[in-house]
Amino acid sequence: MCKRDYRFFVGSNFSLIFTIFIYINSAISLYPQTWISTLPTHLQNSIIWYADAETGNLDQFTYGNNPSAGGGVFNTPLSNPSQAQVTASTGVAHSGNYAFRTEINGAYHEVTRAVRMMRWTDKPWNMGGQYLPSDAYYSTWMYLPHLYDPRQYAPWDTNGDGGWWNVFQFKSYDVNNISQPTFVLNIGRSGGNMRFYLTRIHPTAQTYYPSFTFNIPVGQWFHVEARYVASENPDGLIQIWLNGQLAFDVQNVVTSLPNNPPGTYEHAWGIGNYTDHVVGHPNSDGTAVVYFDDAIISSQRISQVIPETSPALLQIIMLSLFLVIFSKYSGSRRAKS
């Protein structure tokens, strides 16, 4: 087709092309597939547990508040939704119709507020649940609607910790039957950007920084995945990928606390929104909203498919294609007149 023929084709079929564009675009918006259902079969088959929020509630963590759920949602303060809550919410979903929306209020000047969504088994005990495997991958999509700042300053930073904001963590029981964080992925702030750093808390404290600069985007979904090899000996491992790129690679470390009492987990995984100080929300200091969607525990690395073509990206591609065709079409009309 020569250039003239192309212009004639587009010109005479303009309304048809426009109709197809509108149809495909609304089909993508109205009937969204879940992202998990688009994964290659070998990755879908490697899934041990997942939560895509499409039940419209927290059942994928709590199984209807089943006491043997093998996980659950733990908020601080307990039972005060105005200060800490998580819901399955529409409006901002990575895929499907729902995402988990966490919100804390009053986390200001060392007042702790927390939403913790935890798993330590693949399914409830009364459904044949098993503790999580000692070597597995833990992933989620995350979305931060605002540019937050969790840094703390003297004199009110009384313990001098400089601030912390735990959004992704592993825990293990210690000898005193207390569940302790082992490795925590925190959001910090560097200049005008939010950035991740990894802290080892038990059995000894250490901080790790990513191998490349990853500025956490505002108002955009991004992917976090950890491989965790749980071990009571110094041969454990934690690796973390950000949008599919390996950012942390911590080898030969203790990742499960020794001598944990019988009947307690070696390790548990949690995502959430947990800090004692955060500002940046337009309505109120001490408020932070974080969304999670398409959380997965798997035996293979899910983020090997990222970057992928998300529904939002597909819509941008369709819009760009339409604009190119439209500009060529109006160009050819101008040339004729």
Ligand SMILES: [Ca+2]
């Ligand atoms: Ca979803």
Ligand SMILES: [Ca+2]
């Ligand atoms: Ca402090």
